[in-house]
Amino acid sequence: MISLHKYAPPQFEVVERKGIGHPDTLADGISEAISRSLSGYYLEEFGQILHHNVDKVLIIAGQSQPRFGGGSISKPPSVVVGGRATKTQARPLDEIIEEATATLFRNTVKNLETFLVEPRVEEGAPELRSLIGKGANDTSIGVGYAPLSPTERLVLELEEEVRGIRGVGEDTKIMAVRIDDGLNLVVAAAMVDRFIGSREEYEDARAQVYEVAKRRAGQGSEVGVNCADSGDNIYLTVTGTSIEMGDDGATGRGNRGNGLITPMRPMTMEAIAGKNPVSHVGKIYNVLAQRCAREIAELEGAREAYVTLVSRIGSPISQPLLRAVRISGDMQLTAAREAEINHILDYWLERSGDLVEEFVKGRLVLY
Incomplete structure (x- = not known):
């Protein structure tokens, strides 16, 4: 199904990105790290990837006492890993899960040293295990759009610049609201207390975040940074992520597959x-x-x-129940152009297996 529509720029946009150290993004990262690790063990032991779905990770925040110059963690955050996975002979599932979680934290949140992991993964149902390599194991929706708007690109690219400021941790969140030509940016940036020696240094770091965001947003924009700061209540953390005390996280509650949360665009609830x-x-x-x-x-x-x-569950992946394309612009839908669009769909649907290595090697951005 292909439909054409005249392009009309939206009057307003709402675009959000949860940074790599945000609790929900960390939960996504842990889920994907475990999947990649399991896939590696399955390939080595069985020559193929076996049934698993570890998309039910919950991070429960701990307790902390941040203070200028360096605070402490009194109760570490904990990670509960739910889902289904086929057992291996090489290592117990719990060990694989714990190691993958530790590696993700170590590579993502530089100042987080202590955490707990509770694996609660069991083997999946036989009927679902039997579908591996034979067809879709769920009835699900996939959506995508292109290109990104200037506002979406700004939000996606701004996070790395914000994290590059001394004292800023990995837990950031950026919300952009564009109305016509006016842009309003709200930035949350967790500050790491060991790099912030005083309130003056905190305000200096916050001002640097403001300057970076303002420069990217342009003249006439409005920018707010750590807007909940009030009196002695400021966004100061020990680890640079709010899982130390401020917020919990869960797989699938954060960024969509393109790294953004875009409610004005088509989205699915899939983790x-x-x-x-x-x-x-x-x-x-x-x-x-x-x-x-x-x-x-x-x-x-x-x-x-x-x-x-x-x-449709059980059907070949190359044969979806629905394949629909909506195009905005001035295109003429001739028979040749329709055939070209269908060729693009056929090409990618028939090569879904080629994505496996990209998934396993972590080459795809999924959140």
Whole structure:
């Protein structure tokens, strides 16, 4: 199904990004790290990736006492890992889960040293295990769109600049609201107390975040940084992430597959991270829809492309229940152009297996 529409820029946009150290993003990262690790063990031991879905990670915040110059953690955060996974002979599942979680934390949150892990993963149902490599193991929706708007690109790119400021931790959140030509940015940046010696140094770091965001947002924009600060209540942390005390996290509550939360665009409720990369269409279709949309948006006359894929459990991944394309622009839908669009869809749907290595090697951005 292909539909054409005249392009009309939206009067307003709302775009959000939860940074790499945000509790929800960390939960996504843990889910995906465990999936990649399990996949490696399965490939080594069985020659194929077996059934697993570890997309039910919950991070429970701990307790901390931040203070200028360096505070302390009185109760570490804990990670509860739920889901289903096939056992291996090489190592117990609990060990694989604990090691993958520790590696993710170590590589993502530089100042987090202590945490607890509670693996609660059991083997999956036989009927779902039997679908590995044979067809879709769920009835799910995948959506993608292209290109990103200037506001979306700004939000996606700003996080790294904010984290580059001395004293800023990994837990950031950026919300952009554009109304016509006016842009309002709200930035939350967790400060790491060991790098902040006084209130003056805190305010200096906050001012630097403001300057970076203001420069990217441009003249006439409004920018707020750590807007909840009041009196002695400021966004000062020991570790640079609010899982030490301020907030919990869960897989699937954060960024979508393109790294953004965009309620004005098509989105699904799927938790992409942690699903197995061989047969879970909740993961595969969201990536394929993005790739299809990017190629279609580059066709002559297209300004924007939206792709929706819906699976039917048990059916081949290459044969979705629905494959729909919505194009905005001045394109003429000739028979040749329709065939070209369908060729793009066919190409990616038939090559879903080629994504497996990209998933396992961590080459795909999923959150």
